Amino acid sequence: MSIARPVVRTGGLVAENKEAMNPSLSQTARKEGAPSFWSLTWSTLAKDIRLEWRSKDALNAMIFFSLLVVVIFSFSFDPNAEESRAIAGGLIWVAFLFASIVALNQTWARELRNQVLDAYRVSPAPPTSLFLAKALGNFILVTVLEAVMAPLFIAFYNLRALGPAWQLIPVAVLATWALVVNGTFFAAMSLRTRSREIMLPLLLFPISIPAVQSMVEATRIILMGDGSARFDIVLLLTYDVVFTTASLGLFETVLHAE
């Protein structure tokens, strides 16, 4: 670590380095009116949203990228209405998966400038609040992307759900969280590797296979009105719970690994 004895400011709390090294000290600091877990999460999240709102770099790139995917897929397959209903689930989620890599890659890379990540490391703020803020930020970004792209998908592929369409909302929420929770975690992991931009998909895609499988399957079932998507929704929920727990539990190890 290149910085020596920094004074870290996290949401109004000024803490010396030695406090960060000693959890019991930081615990007493927290008792003396230090910001709570949620206010720390909120301040990081608000900062990220403000940054994205002012630049709109990631969002524009993601929207244009998934638009290109939609157009290219449409040219490659040229489906009729019945076929497109069967493959749309796969197309939509593959497009979102690829596009979300853009947002995920810049999550932590942004914090490397000016040693912000080192400051996070020595701050007494719990690492889980930082992780949660980043994951929620990505969740919001990808949700906005989906909200923009979904009408386009419907228009280009002439989609009309034959099953209960409202079920697409829980599927979308669970699937988006499944993509971003592991994505945020692996982005932090690939931070210290060579060529990290390509490292993230290499780590994320194999682990995401069951989630992708169930989100595509659930979407297909709902669009085709082909039975109940309950099993896939439960599986997505399980995936979310398992990997949210694992990420929160292991994030401290990853954050401090350098």
Place this chain on the structure above:
Amino acid sequence: MKRLFPIFSILTAGLLVFAFYQAIWVAPTERTMGEVQRIFYYHVPSAWTAFLLFFINFLASLQFLANAKPSTQRAARWTVIAIGVLGAIAPYVPAVQSQLPAGLYPSSVATTALLIPAIYLLIGKFFSDQALDMLALTAAEVGVIFCSVVLVTGPIWARPVWGIWWTWDLRLTTTLVLWLIYVSYLVLRRFSDSAQTPKLAAVLAVFGALDIPLVYFSIWFFRTQHPQPVIGGGGSIDPRMMRVLLINWLAFSCLAALVCSARFRLEKLKRQVEEAQALESLLGSGESATQSKAQLPLSRGQQ
């Protein structure tokens, strides 16, 4: 260890030759599939060995992460023991027993469950921090090789028997995803050059292990084309075939152990060289470097 290595190599080579002879000439020809069924004596033992190695990789990685703090170390040990005890008792409880898939014996479930704490504690006894990481790396590398053998021999067998090279069936897909996860594990190890690579790799190994049951259940609904497991799976197998299979499995396990031990020693030497080089560059150029070279562990002593 160094002196045992050639003896063990010769034994393994002999065992492999004997197993080959048994598989090709001694084992009876299968009635419907014919000679092509003999690939079974390579396919199945490779699969068992690969799964065992991935399992060792997971337990070593878990232990590596848990050893960071004494509290987590204790917690992990008792959790693993509790899983073993619960897994050994549960299949005999009538309510659970009725839920077991047909042909899966409670005794085999209990044995598998007891293996978890047994391997975990054995690994913990013989491997310290750095060695745990090296064990995880070795097991993953050799496991990927054996898993590749499974994925190659499977289609060779499937083409004449099923008429297709590949199908997205439960076992095939799970094995493929397992292979993909461990390849990504090796890629991470290759691309990460910080001193914290072991930690990151261990975290990824734990994530991969959590993923496997989910992969399995996500493909659960698909039609299963793969033959049901013949051992403990309700199918019947000629006792002569079973004997040949077990001999082959033993030979393959010995081969895996041999390759692992060679790879482990190589990794150990590589780390010592790296350490020595780092030390050398720290000590600077000139006489101090030549002096330090004499004390480096490169002079092949206690390995």
